[in-house]
Amino acid sequence: MLRGIDVSAYQSSAYDTDGLSFVFIKATEGRSYVNSKLTAQTKRARDAGLVVGFYHFLWPGNITAQAEYFVRHAPEKPGEILAVDWETTGDGTHASNAEKDRFLRKVKELRPNNRVILYCNRNFWLTVDKTSYAGDGLWIADYVSAGKPRIQAKWRFHQYTDDPLDKNVADFASKAKLREWATVTP
Numbered sequence: 001m002l003r004g005i006d007v008s009a010y011q012s013s014a015y016d017t018d019g020l021s022f023v024f025i026k027a028t029e030g031r032s033y034v035n036s037k038l039t040a041q042t043k044r045a046r047d048a049g050l051v052v053g054f055y056h057f058l059w060p061g062n063i064t065a066q067a068e069y070f071v072r073h074a075p076e077k078p079g080e081i082l083a084v085d086w087e088t089t090g091d092g093t094h095a096s097n098a099e100k101d102r103f104l105r106k107v108k109e110l111r112p113n114n115r116v117i118l119y120c121n122r123n124f125w126l127t128v129d130k131t132s133y134a135g136d137g138l139w140i141a142d143y144v145s146a147g148k149p150r151i152q153a154k155w156r157f158h159q160y161t162d163d164p165l166d167k168n169v170a171d172f173a174s175k176a177k178l179r180e181w182a183t184v185t186p
Contacts, residue, residue: 001147001169002178004157006055011165013040017048021175024083024119024139024157024168027074029057031065034073042075051178053081055119058103060095067106078113079183083139086120097130104135113184117156125151139168147171156181 004022007015017023023045026035035041045052056070074082084107086100095103100118108116118134122142137156142149146160146169159168172178 002172002175004050004168004170006159006166006168007037007041009035009037011037011041013037013044015041015044015165017044017050020048020050021178022051022053022168022170024053024055024081026085027054027056028066028070030059031062031069033057038073038075051079051081051175051182052077053083053117053182055083055085056103056107057085057087057089058095058100059089060093060099063095063099063102064106067103067110071107071110076111076114079179081115081117081182082107082111083117083119084135086118086124094124094128097128100129101131101133104133108135115182115184119157119159122150125153 002021004020006024008026025041027038028034054074084103088094104116115136117137117139119139138153139157140149140151140155141159143161147158149155149158157168157170159166161167170178
């Protein structure tokens with residue numbers, strides 16, 4: 001399994017890339033937040049030769065506007081992955097299952113040359129999700145042994161801890177295979 005991390009404005013722009021194959025970087029949230037370290041964190045990942053992904057923290061409502069906001073701010077490069085982070089917001093709400101599905105489809109429509117995936121925790125996948133729609137792949141959070149999330153669904157990425165930072169594995173045989181999957185050919 002390949003090792004990776006995900007970062008946001010809470011982490012340094014000079015994060016350690018040793019031993020990593022990929023990184024997901026928070027780009028946006030709702031319709032008003034952009035990660036202040038997005039450019040520097042992206043440069044760090046690309047300079048290290050990592051497969052790069054960007055994620056948007058989804059809020060309920062204004063799904064088309066949020067998708068447009070995300071693709072306007074997430075750097076655009078073939079072979080990079082776009083993800084929606086679907087979980088409970090700071091005010092205790094969450095986007096509905098239908099809103100999650102619409103967001104994934106809208107981002108795919110706006111960026112057809114990028115893989116678009118769903119990030120959610122095990123509880124959301126098992127109890128909130130009703131369609132099992134994850135776009136091009138599922139990135140599941142379940143804090144157990146790396147690569148052993150407690151779900152039956154096919155997953156591509158597994159976030160297995162947040163201590164001391166969000167660590168992930170990817171179910172690909174090599175970084176080249178991950179890069180090949182991430183590169184959508186028109």
